[in-house]
Amino acid sequence: MRARRKLPKLAVAATVAGCLALAGTPAAVADANLAQEKAALTCGAGVFLDGLRALTVSEVGRDEVYITSNGAKIWPTTSTYVSMSAGQRVEVDKCVPVGAQLRLMEYDDLDPHDTIGGQTVTGDVTRDYEFCCGDGGRYRIGAVA
Template sequence: MHAWRKLSKLAAVATLAGSLALTGTSAAAAGEVPAQENAAARTCGTGVFLDGIRALTVTENGRDEVYIRSGGTTKIWPVTADYVSMAPGQRVEVDKCLALPAVLALMEYDDIGPDDRIGTITIRRDATLNYEFCCDGGGKYRIGAVR
């Protein structure tokens, strides 16, 4: 997945650079969405692309073991592990396409009891936004969603 992400970013940057050379306008001045976000969104069709998640505040001492559920019970991330261990300020790639609307819950894995919910979000709109899972148990996480 990381190779795909790097290639799509490279292709998008090359396309943007070529168009800027012709117009003489920067992407920021033109008010455009960054090229890598456009490339990611195109791969999801009418859905939403979950980019990366950042731990702003963790619920436990030092690290949280987190995962994402969709629709209440289906674990969608991470795919190859039970959870991802995250420290405050750490960012981890999610790289996941979902259909809209998407109801997501960020969960904190607990090996001796039921898992704890950090927060729930609903993604409905056609926009590039940052959503926050907050604040059950004191945790706060931000996830980027590109449409």
């Protein structure tokens, strides 16, 4: 009997949620707005590094990646690397100064410092930076100026 009373409430909640999803902002625009808010709150005149996406991995199955800025490791902060598969996206949420020399590195047992690619951060526009093609890996990171 208790379930019968909850079903109408659940149906109303699902209907309202569906209507909000149809009338709401597309997810990509919402993500971009959130990234811009984070950048404005945390970076000041710097550039906010948002999410890193693995377009192609350099090894079979997964890459173990980390990011350096001007030669110092900046991400991840709680481990040596982040293991990523093709198509996967992870949050970076780091601020770097305009002009920073970014390197996406791949860690493995033979050489813990393989470079997948590098970019120099410009601060004039919000854009994606691509790290390519060391050992065949290709990644993209969003940066909010």
